[in-house]
Amino acid sequence: MADEDDRSPEEQFQELLRQLFGADGMDPAQLQQLQGMGIDPAMMAQMMQQMQSAFTSSDGSISWDVAERQALHIANQSDLGVGSGDRADLDQAFSLATLWLGEATTISDLSEQPRVITRGAWVEATMPVWRELAEPVATSIADALTATLAEQAPEEMQGMLQGAGRMMRSVGGSLFATQLGQVVGRLSMEVVSGGDVGLPVMPAGVAGILPQNFADFGQGLEIPEDQLALYVATRELAHARLFRHARWLRLDVIAQVTEFARGIHVDTGRLEELAESFDPSQPEELQRLLESGALLPERSEQQTAALTRLENLLALIEGWVDVVTADATARLPSAVRVAEVVRRRRAVGGPAEKALGSLVGLELRPRRMREAAAMWRAVTDAVGVAARDALWDYPDLLPGSEDIDDPSALIERLAARARGEEPARDAFDEALEQLLAEETGDEGPQGPTPV
Known part of the structure; x- marks a missing residue:
């Protein structure tokens, strides 16, 4: 074995970090201590395994497999699967919802059958989108971690840091990926359907409901379960139909989210404080900081403008889905009550969704959803369903922020077009x-x- 002094500076630095993060493994006593602190030892072991991979990574890339493994670990722990009764009831709700939507919108039906999915299946289906949304933030955190440690290190250690930049980027990215996986895993226990978070996280043209979460959602509402299932199925199909019809829409939403995320920069001052006070025996401190958004500074003017555009687009989507769902479920005695429950739930969001917003610095609640729904209702009443739905055919036809504020000019243009007049x-x-x-x-x- 080579003497320690014969190792390269980078090898010495790697050994220092292995000792700092305990990446060489934990003994049984340490695992028992984690249980006493309320930390899942299996999850921590997975994180340490990923950290070891980061130390040996040569290209500095972020291994996003750890995020999916963490999310699946959480989702599958409480996943009860899909019973035959649940599947039959929801399949029936989807079938009737398809018929009713045919009367409420001219946008065509899906080519794929709607799915009744488990929590784990939802994680696997949506993780590619979560990765795309989170990658710019993860890169920013990894770069900031590298720069901060280099600035904080004593002069005698600068030689060790040379050449270790790629490894540190991988370590910082792995920490973020681990936390993202935990948040998405908890989110899998909250979402009721594929379009529940407002973003197109499911594959294009795919609709799905999570029966276990649907059962939790219906508890205490005193609404007949068959009516609740029919409303949720109708809303989910309307959301999936819209993104399948307007194929440009999915790309536009994701592009606007990533444009916002690329402008995020980590608060290096806060990160320096963390580096000075970090206790490796208390990893929950880092978890709390990541989830709280404390490392992300206030938004720039460019980010605020990007967020406003994104909020308007999400509001247009949700408002249209609201109006179409209301028209399709007008026969349901409890439709108005269910609609209000869904709107309140969308406006507030659950704990995991709030944690996700802090993690990536993005609030997913469209604040103008009610105003957008009122606009779509006015357009529908004035020019009909076909003219309303045609506005989703091309990006340049979509109403703007001023149309949400006052749809009268939009309605006049559409009415003139219907009469054959030049706009x-x-x-x-x-x-x-x-x-x-x-x-x-x-x-x-x-x-x-x-x-």
Whole structure:
């Protein structure tokens, strides 16, 4: 065995971190101590195994497998599976909901059968999207951890830190991935359906309900279970239909979320305080800081603008789903009561969803959902279902923030189009025509020209 002094600075630094994080393993006494602290030893063992992988990683990449393993560990612990009775009841609700939606929207049915899924299956289906949303934040945290430790290290250790940057990025990213997995695992115990969190986390064109969570959702509501199931199934199908029809919509939502997330920077001052006071025997401190969002500073102006655009888009989606679901379930005696319960639940969110918002710095609750629903209702009453649903055909047709505030101008444009009239020219039309005229060398229009 080589003498310790013969090891390279990077090897010495790796050994130091192994000792700091206990990555060489835990003895039974340490595992018992974790149980006494309320920490799951199996979960901690998985985290330590991932940390060991991070120490040996040569490219500095983040292994997202740990997030899925953590989430599945939590989801499967309490997963009771899907009973035949649950499956039959929800399949029947989906079938009737499909018929009713045919009268409430012109957007076509799904090509795949709706699914009745377990908590673990929901984790596996949605994890690719959670990774895409969280990766910019994880990278920021990993980079900040590397820079902070380099700044805090004594001068005599700077040689050890040289060449260890990739390893530290992997360690920091692994810590974040572990925490993301825990949050998504807990979220799997809250969500009732695929579209429950407002984002398109399920595969495109796929609808699903988690019967175990649906049963928990219905407790204490004093609403007949068959009516509740029919309402939830209708809402889930409407959400999935919309994203299947407007294929650009899913990409637009994800792009806006990632644009927001790329602007996130870690509070290095808070991270320096953590590095100075961190106690490896109390890993829950790091968990609390990550979940609380304490490492993420206040939003920049660019992030605030991106968040406003995202909130408007999510509100348009949820508002449309609300209106379509209300029309489709008008026959249900308890439809209004269930709708209000769902709206309150969407507005408040559960503990895991709040933790996810703190973790990635993004609040998923669309604040303007009621205003957007009122706009969609006004449009439906004025021009009908077909003209309303056609607004989802192309991104440039979608109503804007000003339309949510006051839909009268939008309704007038749609009504004029229905009468075969040319729409009124606006500033954009004038600017576009002027640009085209300059490119062709014309002096501009001699009179009103239809666009």
